[in-house]
Amino acid sequence: MGYVKYEQKDLIGIVTIDREKALNALNDAVLADLEAVIDAIDTNKTRCVIITGAGQKSFVAGADIAAMSTMTKAQGWAFSKHGNDVFRKIEKFPIPIIAAVNGFALGGGCELSLSCDIRIASENALFAQPEAGLGITPGFGGTQRLARTIGAGKAKEMIYTCSKVKAEEALRIGLVNAVYPADQLMDECIKLAGKIARNAPIAVRQCKKAINMGLQMDIDSGVALEADLFSLCPGTKDQRNAMTAFCEKRKPDPFINE
Numbered sequence: 610m611g612y613v614k615y616e617q618k619d620l621i622g623i624v625t626i627d628r629e630k631a632l633n634a635l636n637d638a639v640l641a642d643l644e645a646v647i648d649a650i651d652t653n654k655t656r657c658v659i660i661t662g663a664g665q666k667s668f669v670a671g672a673d674i675a676a677m678s679t680m681t682k683a684q685g686w687a688f689s690k691h692g693n694d695v696f697r698k699i700e701k702f703p704i705p706i707i708a709a710v711n712g713f714a715l716g717g718g719c720e721l722s723l724s725c726d727i728r729i730a731s732e733n734a735l736f737a738q739p740e741a742g743l744g745i746t747p748g749f750g751g752t753q754r755l756a757r758t759i760g761a762g763k764a765k766e767m768i769y770t771c772s773k774v775k776a777e778e779a780l781r782i783g784l785v786n787a788v789y790p791a792d793q794l795m796d797e798c799i800k801l802a803g804k805i806a807r808n809a810p811i812a813v814r815q816c817k818k819a820i821n822m823g824l825q826m827d828i829d830s831g832v833a834l835e836a837d838l839f840s841l842c843p844g845t846k847d848q849r850n851a852m853t854a855f856c857e858k859r860k861p862d863p864f865i866n867e
């Protein structure tokens with residue numbers, strides 16, 4: 610795909626938004642390529658995905674401002690829906706996705722990272738939702754996921770003031786899970802993805818579903834969902850392998866996704 614590259618490293622898929630000249634800004638073509646790359650991932654061979662941006666400077670510097678500058682209301686609606694559909698697909702992707710935030714994560718870039726399960730940032734990462742300063746609202750899920758991730762008060766402050774949040778501050782407010790020097794970011798993300806990939810894939814998938822769907826439910830519905838998803842695991846080869854190994858005081862065989 611022109612604007613999005615994919616690399617398979619054993620059980621880990623690495624997706625790179627590759628429009629470095631525009632700091633990986635998202636227009637309809639980039640969004641379409643991103644969706645096509647996500648759709649093509651073989652989830653039987655892949656247990657964790659990492660999304661990052663090309664170059665040293667930017668994860669994604671937002672939605673494409675030049676493309677939006679002359680938009681009509683109808684075009685604005687269609688563009689927001691396009692971004693939201695792709696990001697929702699990322700959020701609902703059956704296996705975990707880590708955002709390796711390697712620089713600017715502004716507007717649509719911050720929103721892309723929020724649609725991922727886990728955000729890991731480089732020391733030079735910078736987060737913001739600058740939309741109100743551009744005469745628009747966040748349009749790729751920022752008004753929804755930022756508040757769900759860092760709480761309504763902090764999200765409202767970020768969105769109303771358009772303030773920039775550096776990596777250390779992002780760590781403090783729970784926007785990212787960890788911060789590393791830029792030259793260590795990908796290695797650390799691959800290590801984290803590897804730890805996820807070593808666990809039983811059917812179980813990990815149900816965990817993702819249970820957490821994401823449960824966050825939208827009342828607690829009674831959430832624990833009922835958990836029981837349903839839990840019940841999909843007993844009897845799988847991976848569950849039998851892991852628990853038999855525990856009982857026999859030995860390590861399990863590698864998991865096989867069955």
Ligand code: CAA
Binds near residue numbers: 717
């Ligand atoms: N859209 C389009 N082009 C962008 C862009 C964006 N969001 N961000 C950067 N670029 C382009 C610049 O226009 C420039 O292109 P040219 O070389 O052709 O002039 C190139 O990328 C490099 O950018 P700068 O020269 O500006 O680099 P810098 O280091 O001086 O500044 C920056 C970097 C602070 C990120 C600055 O580019 C900037 O402020 N970008 C805009 C960030 C922003 O406001 N993002 C939110 C967009 S709105 C949104 O995302 C809405 C939504 O939710 C749907």
